[in-house]
Amino acid sequence: xxxxxxxxxxxxxxxxxxxxxxxxxxxxxxxxxxxxxxxxxxxxxxxxxxxxxxxxxxxxxxxxxxxxxxxxxxxxxxxxxxxxxxxxxxxxxxxxxxxxxxxxxxxxxxxxxxxxxxxxxxxxxxxxxxxxxxxxxxxxxxxxxxxxxxxxxxxxxxxxxxxxxxxxxxxxxxxxxxxxxxxxxxxxxxxxxxxxxxxxxxxxxxxxxxxxxxxxxxxxxxxxxxxxxxxxxxxxxxxxxxxxxxxxxxxxxxxxxxxxx
Amino acid sequence: xxxxxxxxxxxxxxxxxxxxxxxxxxxxxxxxxxxxxxxxxxxxxxxxxxxxxxxxxxxxxxxxxxxxxxxxxxxxxxxxxxxxxxxxxxxxxxxxxxxxxxxxxxxxxxxxxxxxxxxxxxxxxxxxxxxxxxxxxxxxxxxxxxxxxxxxxxxxxxxxxxxxxxxxxxxxxxxxxxxxxxxxxxxxxxxxxxxxxxxxxxxxxxxxxxxxxxxxxxxxxxxxxxxxxxxxxxxxxxxxxxxxxxxxxxxx
Numbered sequence: 219x220x221x222x223x224x225x226x227x228x229x230x231x232x233x234x235x236x237x238x239x240x241x242x243x244x245x246x247x248x249x250x251x252x253x254x255x256x257x258x259x260x261x262x263x264x265x266x267x268x269x270x271x272x273x274x275x276x277x278x279x280x281x282x283x284x285x286x287x288x289x290x291x292x293x294x295x296x297x298x299x300x301x302x303x304x305x306x307x308x309x310x311x312x313x314x315x316x317x318x319x320x321x322x323x324x325x326x327x328x329x330x331x332x333x334x335x336x337x338x339x340x341x342x343x344x345x346x347x348x349x350x351x352x353x354x355x356x357x358x359x360x361x362x363x364x365x366x367x368x369x370x371x372x373x374x375x376x377x378x379x380x381x382x383x384x385x386x387x388x389x390x391x392x393x394x395x396x397x398x399x400x401x402x403x404x405x406x407x408x409x410x411x412x413x414x415x416x417x418x419x420x421x422x423x424x425x426x427x428x429x430x431x432x433x434x435x436x437x438x439x440x441x442x443x444x445x446x447x448x449x450x451x452x453x454x455x456x457x458x459x460x461x462x463x464x465x466x467x468x469x470x471x472x473x474x475x476x477x478x479x
Numbered sequence: 480x481x482x483x484x485x486x487x488x489x490x491x492x493x494x495x496x497x498x499x500x501x502x503x504x505x506x507x508x509x510x511x512x513x514x515x516x517x518x519x520x521x522x523x524x525x526x527x528x529x530x531x532x533x534x535x536x537x538x539x540x541x542x543x544x545x546x547x548x549x550x551x552x553x554x555x556x557x558x559x560x561x562x563x564x565x566x567x568x569x570x571x572x573x574x575x576x577x578x579x580x581x582x583x584x585x586x587x588x589x590x591x592x593x594x595x596x597x598x599x600x601x602x603x604x605x606x607x608x609x610x611x612x613x614x615x616x617x618x619x620x621x622x623x624x625x626x627x628x629x630x631x632x633x634x635x636x637x638x639x640x641x642x643x644x645x646x647x648x649x650x651x652x653x654x655x656x657x658x659x660x661x662x663x664x665x666x667x668x669x670x671x672x673x674x675x676x677x678x679x680x681x682x683x684x685x686x687x688x689x690x691x692x693x694x695x696x697x698x699x700x701x702x703x704x705x706x707x708x709x710x711x712x713x714x715x716x717x718x719x720x721x722x723x724x725x726x727x728x729x730x731x
Contacts, residue, residue, distance in 0.1 A: 296505055314601075339567040345637065393556060
């Protein structure tokens with residue numbers, strides 16, 4: 219039986235208030251078609267796990283779809299700050315679960331190993347732990363050494379965008395995998411959007427995501443645009459710049475266009 | 480004639496060793512590392528935060544660190560987990576950092592201006608900063624210098640420098656012999672005094688003065704008695720740098 223659905227059907231299955239993990243990193247291979255459909259369907263009170271977010275988080279912030287963020291970094295790197303996220307936090311509409319990229323990953327890793335927390339190195343002294351309580355110290359039972367630990371992060375739904383998937387949910391990521399493979403294993407449900415969907419007898423490369431972990435597959439060509447997608451396409455800097463200069467128009471355009479997939 | 484940004488990038492590139500591993504972030508650090516690779520350090524291992532290891536990009540600059548160009552001609556491409564755990568296990572010698580605020584001990588803030596609970600300006604956050612500042616043997620900070628950025632007290636300590644002085648990193652449980660190595664601004668290159676761990680001017684860019692160094696800082700900056708001017712970029716350095724960023728994305 220095929221796991222393929224339309225983008226609208228897949229997004230319709232997301233409850234308001236869900237905890238989502240979004241794959242990709244900054245403007246690279248983020249599931250942006252999915253995010254735009256979340257906005258179109260007017261989802262509310264979402265919480266999002268992301269190592270480094272950019273247009274995905276900022277657009278959800280602009281659309282008032284987001285309640286809280288677990289992330290290490292939200293911004294457009296050299297292109298500037300994520301202004302709508304920034305305003306949302308400053309207006310206390312968005313709760314920040316203050317992380318570093320590495321501690322987000324550690325929390326997800328705890329989930330994939332089925333343990334309640336994950337020890338982590340490199341958080342001795344930053345104010346992140348003491349202010350936020352997200353990184354805490356325990357005494358190692360073997361060495362008696364103080365060790366920082368991060369609580370398990372278990373997304374309700376992980377959404378990643380890939381180059382190729384098949385109808386059974388097997389999926390192939392071209393280039394850097396970022397945290398996608400960990401996010402897939404950590405979540406209760408997994409939705410994959412793909413540039414291309416092939417028949418499961420047609421694989422010429424080896425998929426990294428096994429289909430049994432995946433609930434739904436969606437065809438979404440240019441699904442990471444205006445960000446990049448591996449070797450398929452680069453960042454559309456003009457489009458990102460247009461967003462940064464006039465996010466409201468971008469949002470109106472997103473809402474006005476019925477998705478075609 | 481090199482502009483300010485070019486001078487800073489060349490100064491940063493020169494700090495990188497002929498071999499060893501450097502953790503590379505976006506913008507000027509990326510350009511400095513690729514410049515080093517193409518000049519004095521062909522065996523330098525560039526570890527990109529997006530997952531690329533050993534990438535030697537040719538042609539134009541990879542604008543953002545997780546772009547596919549960052550693993551061009553590389554050794555492997557993994558995940559952010561892969562490269563960050565390299566740092567956690569102590570494999571990375573050099574790392575670049577930036578920030579909105581820095582204090583005299585090289586502690587950095589990339590989290591908020593104002594109070595964390597009710598921020599005046601919400602900044603992007605730690606990214607890889609907190610752990611890289613904690614774990615790399617030598618970190619290089621590239622930052623614009625003025626009184627708002629060079630502060631007496633950080634609004635938030637995201638990425639640790641030497642905390643409040645000598646021995647404090649070790650006390651916090653950080654690995655010995657790690658910490659901020661150099662700070663590069665438009666005015667000069669700073670190190671940290673062995674005894675006090677306070678920021679100290681080592682080199683000044685020509686055209687600037689010791690007075691400017693102090694005027695553009697809210698904390699007192701010691702001047703090394705052996706301070707010198709930064710050696711001007713060579714023709715080779717400038718030509719190579721400009722060929723890496725022909726559109727002037729970073730250097731213009």
